Amino acid sequence: MAPAPSDNPFAIGTLVTGDEFADRADELRLLEDELPSGGRIFLLAYRRYGKSCLICEALRRLEKNTGAIAVYVDLYKASSEREFWELMINQLVAGSREPVKRVVDWLKSLGGTLRPTFSVDQQSGMPTVTLGPVATSAELGRLRERALALPGEIAARGRHPVIVAFDEFQQIHEFDGGRLEKQMRAAFQQHRQVGYVFAGSKPHLLRQMAEDPNAAFYRFGRRLELGPIPAEAWFGYLKPRFGKGRIQVSGDALRRIVELAEGIPYYVMRVCRLLWPRGLRRQTIDISEVDAAFGEIVDEAGEIFAPTWEELTLAQRRTAAALAEGRGHEIFAEAVRKVYELGAPSSVARSLERLRDLGLVGHEGPTTTGARYRIVDPGFVAWVRRQRPRDPIVSGARAPTSAQEQGSQPKRARRRGRL
Ligand SMILES: Nc1ncnc2c1ncn2[C@@H]1O[C@H](COP(=O)(O)OP(=O)(O)OP(=O)(O)O)[C@@H](O)[C@H]1O
Ligand SMILES: [Mg+2]
Structure with missing residues (x-):
């Protein structure tokens, strides 16, 4: 039939693993080699390049092949530091299959007004820990300290490595910034047999976290950049x-x-x-x-894309249009600035920074006038190019080369005369 x-x-829109997972052989090898022996990896990629799928496939393989206790913590799911710890504790408790009595004792040791409750989900059979609101900063400090120690404690008790993957790790800034990161580093560097993944979809932020000598995670792990x-x-x-x-x-x-x-x-x-x-x-x-x-x-x-576009200044839109038309390697050149009315190099730099912060633009090479900039989402490239004739601001822009035109613009759109 x-x-x-x-x-x-x-x-689409789900975590694809196992037989459905394509390629990434080199990246998987690196993760599988490094993590069980306590390796730490910063995984950087723009949105939708497949970070989460890669992490989950690596964790799946490590669980299956080495018996590792593999834990996935998505920071987008936490809207406060307390929720972040609750999430991490839950994942560790579920992944480690610790005896219920030990978990309950551990929760009691948190004390204070947190009043943790422990239950087992009827359907999934998974244990679930719920923490009450944090009343004081001392209480949050204690929760933090205990939660940070947990991966190391679990690893020390068992015979299998523990692997903790933090997805969208740049979100940690939202909670408490520098101090929290310092405490995390101090705790994690004492852990033996615990591998860590710090993944993020804002590569420039993650690079800063791992490579700025003043940052808490400076040189704390290897960098793995995910391309197409x-x-x-x-x-x-x-x-x-x-x-x-x-x-x-x-x-x-x-x-x-x-x-x-x-x-x-x-x-x-x-x-x-x-x-x-x-x-x-x-x-x-x-x-x-x-x-x-x-x-x-x-x-x-x-x-x-439309609401994002609305949020951009005209200068930022013109910069995006120039990038969409393949000018990313010469965006600071006088001729390009003139054609696209981009103004002084300093204003181009500001526009690029804003577009980068929004996760729309990436660059290869250092952030200098020599770097090559590009819009990282091919859908956005095509969409921006469709806006051009309707946007008088960039109407003086040079038309893209025919190769560019043929290469990335859908025929249907051309038929409709939108381009
Ligand atoms: N290796 C792969 N093989 C097949 N499909 C994949 C692979 N990686 C990703 N995908 C596809 O891409 C989609 C998005 O992947 P994923 O959620 O891992 O990206 P992401 O980089 O985490 O995105 P975001 O930044 O939005 O969180 C998946 O739902 C799946 O359809
Ligand atoms: Mg993701």
Whole structure:
């Protein structure tokens, strides 16, 4: 029987692991080699490059192959320091399968008004710890101290390594900034047999945390920067998946998928997910369908991009337009500043900084006029380029080269005369 559209093998918006996980062989090897012996890794990547999936796949493998107690803590799930500790304690308790009595004794030792409660979720069977509100800073200090010691205590008791992965670690700044980080470092560096991952989607912030000599985590671990997945690896992954639906995808169409998505996992999977039901109907996929699918994604993403665009100053928009049109390596050049009306180099630098803080722009090389800047989201690149004719501010901008035009603009959008 032919597969149904619901058998779509391209998962999106979930953590993809195991057989569904593509490539990342080198990164997985590094994580699997370093973490069980107490390695510490700073994992940096822009949004949607697949950090969370990589962490979860590495933790899954380490649990399976080394019996490690692997714990994943997503800082976006905590809106206060207390919630952060509650999350970490819960993950450690669940992952370590410590005897209930020991957990309860440990919780009692927290004392104060925290009044922790311990329950077991009926459905998942997972233990759940709930902490009451923190009344004083001394109480928060005690909770912090005890929670920070916990990974080391669990590792010392068992025969298996403990691995703690903090996702979106730059959020730690929101809680208490420098002091908390110093205490974390002081605690973690005493732990034997505990590996740590500090991951973040604002690479410049994480780099600062790990490489600024004044920062608490200065040289505390190795840096692992996650790029796109190379085209060859994608071809090997995508072909058999389309094959499950007996869908013929031409080599050109496959190349187009990876080209438009810039090899970024989220976009590759998103385009393929849209192509799957169409492929089932027609049994083939060609370049024009790939372009149309990407165009639809950009249309949809406009709902997210438009409010962000509204928040930008005109100078920042013009800078984004110049980057979207491939001027990132010469953004400070006089000719480019003139064409795009970007003003003095200092105002370009300010615009770039704001765009970077919003997670829209990244750069290779140091933050100097020599670095190459780029918009890190290919959907945003395509969307910004669509805004151009409607935005009189950049109407004097030079048209992109035909190679750029052909390379990243969906035909559907061109047909509509938007570009
Ligand atoms: N190695 C992979 N193989 C297949 N698909 C992947 C892979 N990595 C990521 N993806 C796809 O990309 C999507 C986003 O991945 P993930 O959530 O790991 O990115 P992220 O970098 O953590 O994003 P964010 O910065 O938004 O948290 C996943 O839902 C999945 O569809
Ligand atoms: Mg993530």
